[in-house]
Amino acid sequence: MDTQCVSCSDTLQIPADSYQGEIVSCPGCSAELEIHSTHPLELAIAPEPDEDWGE
Structure with missing residues (x-):
């Protein structure tokens, strides 16, 4: 399936x-994108992982 990066197009x-x-990376801008839906295909910028301060 072809689509456009939501960060750089x-x-x-x-x-x-x-x-x-699933998390995919854009080859153009290296943005990490999360697949929100497969039918229809929807992508969004993946959330940053929270810091784990050993708690």
């Missing part, structure tokens, strides 16, 4: 076996 190829919640 570069073309991304998303494998057909991708799943909701």
